Amino acid sequence: MLVRGITGTYLQSGYISGKEQNHRLTGTSWVREAEEMLATDASVAASWRVLKQTLLEATWRFEPGDQSDELSKRLCDYANEAFGFDGYPGQITIPWEDQLSYMWEFAPIGYRYFEELYRVAPCASGEMKVWLDRFADREPSAHLRWESADGQNLDAVLQATRGNRQPLPIPADKLLLLTLNQTGSNFEGRGLLRPAWWWWRFKQRTSNLIGVGVERWAVATPRISVNRAMAEEMGLTDHDIDTMIDRAAAQAQAYVAQEQSYLVDNPVVSFQTYGEQKLDSSHALSIIRECDNQIAQSFLAQFLHLGITDTGARSVGEVHLSVFRRSALNLCDMIASRVGGVDRRAAGTIGRLVRWNFGEVNPAQLPVLKHSGLDADELAESLSSLSTLVQFGLLTPEDDLERSIRQRIGAGELPEEANRSFFDRISATSPAGGGGLALAERYRKLMKGARK
Incomplete structure (x- = not known):
């Protein structure tokens, strides 16, 4: 097959460039930023959590590629036994549902890859087979570079050194790579958090300003007033007045620092306040609410903000929920596509296992990974x-x-x-x-x- 074009992605020395103009949001810098968003912002965490919990509710099983073919049915039984579907206890050492809990974490950041670990064990009939032991999680924060001989196709991934151990390259045919919104050779894709990043940063700045305002106006600024006329009547000298002012200033500093809870004044030197007014944070809070709304929209979870105001409609919520469900179904389709199919770079796990155990088969005979439980219940709705x-x-x-x-x-x-x-x-x-x-x-x- 003659290939004339290129993917167009800048993949040089194992690093992807040109897709993201903000260098702070590339590579491991973006991974750290995304993890901070998930760890520190309630709206970001809630939006992702409701989507992830929905994804984890799906039920999985393999179905024969050809319902009328006996070999397809045998391959399907093997796949279900390997993953623990359709009543089988499973040959994987970590349940599929537990593995999905960390596999789904690719969506917020944009990518995540897993090393396929295998083992040999007897099947239900006693025959020795090669099984998938588990998809070993390899966190994006440990990623170093993408290995590609032609600058187009993925050959392997290399991880950063942790401690005194240098990880070996993981070849692409021993890898399951999940990438959201991948184009060309951009294996890092674009995660759900990327459109929400600007709103998250703006929300942070606004929240910081509110915090400064609260601290600024929580304790009124003391102002020291000097009654010169009273000082003259009392026969006080300038030195006496300066001493009173110094003592009052020391009291004010201790009061602001919460080292002292009272103030002592006299007819000459007294305390007043400066700039005392009620803190109005309504405008800033409305900005924060809009930021939360934009963050939820990046996850298609706008329905989270319905019912918190005086307006709204049930039909609007149902439309939002329907769109949200379709988004979850598409993500499930992505998992099914990457795990299933023929043996290929960074995907096709079931194709590899079938080839090792049954030899070369027609791709149409391969088991098809299906999910259910997230589709709309037409009967309930009607x-x-x-x-x-x-x-x-x-x-x-x-x-x-x-x-x-x-x-x-x-x-x-x-x-x-x-x-x-x-x-x-x-x-x-x-x-x-x-x-x-x-x-x-x-x-x-x-x-x-x-x-x-």
Whole structure:
């Protein structure tokens, strides 16, 4: 295959450049910045937490690539046994759900990679197989550079030295790389936190100003007043007045420093306050609320801010929730795509395992990793309108529909004696006129048969 073009990504000496104009937000500097955002900002942490908890609710299993092919079914059974899906205890030493807990951390930063560790053990039938032991987490903060011979494709990753140990390069065919919004050879992608960074920094500055204002106005500034007329009446000299002022200044300093809780004055030297006024932080707080809203939008979690004001609509919340759910589904699709598929650089784990255990197979026969549990429940969303649909003749109430509803809500099978005809259901669901409607329908059918 002749390749004429290039990816266009600046990948020189293992470092990516040109994608981010703010050098503070590149490489490990960005990793540290993102980790600080998650650790110190409540809005950032809440937005990511609600998305991560949603992602962790998904249920996973492998399905045959070809439902009619016996080899596909065998490969699917092997994959489910390897990962602990579909009732198998699993050959991996760390449960898949526990591994997902740290694997999902790629999304806020933009990337994260995992070293695939393998082991040999007997399968359920006793035959020796090669299994995935676990996806060993390799934190982005330990990343050093990307190894690429042609400056286009990933060959390996090299980690930074920790202590006195120099890690060996991890080859791409022993690696699972998760990258969000990757283009070209930009293996670091662009994380969910990047659009929120400016708002986070602005929120920090605004919060700091509020803090300065609180400290500034929490204790009024003492002002020392000198009554010269009273001093003359009392026959005090300038030296006496200066001494009183020095003593008052010392008291004021101790009071501001909270070393003293009272002030002692006299008819000549007394205390007043300067610049004392009520602190109005409403404008600054409105800015912080807008920053929180923008941060939530970067995670498509705007619904977190519904209900905290005097306005809002349930339908708006449902739209936000639907968009948020679609975002979670897309992230799950990304995991499924990277773990599944043919053996390839930094992906295709199941393809490697199948090749080692079963030899070369048709890619269409490979197991397909599927997820469920995050899709919208059409039945739950339509229950409120079922009676209206039946009333206007757009839905027929029959036994199969009831069986479907009972199955979805866990009510068990429909008993044989509970079967009802269409006319019985119409009579039961229409208290006014239902019996007449059923009788009229029966009469029309009888008349139609008589004409024949």
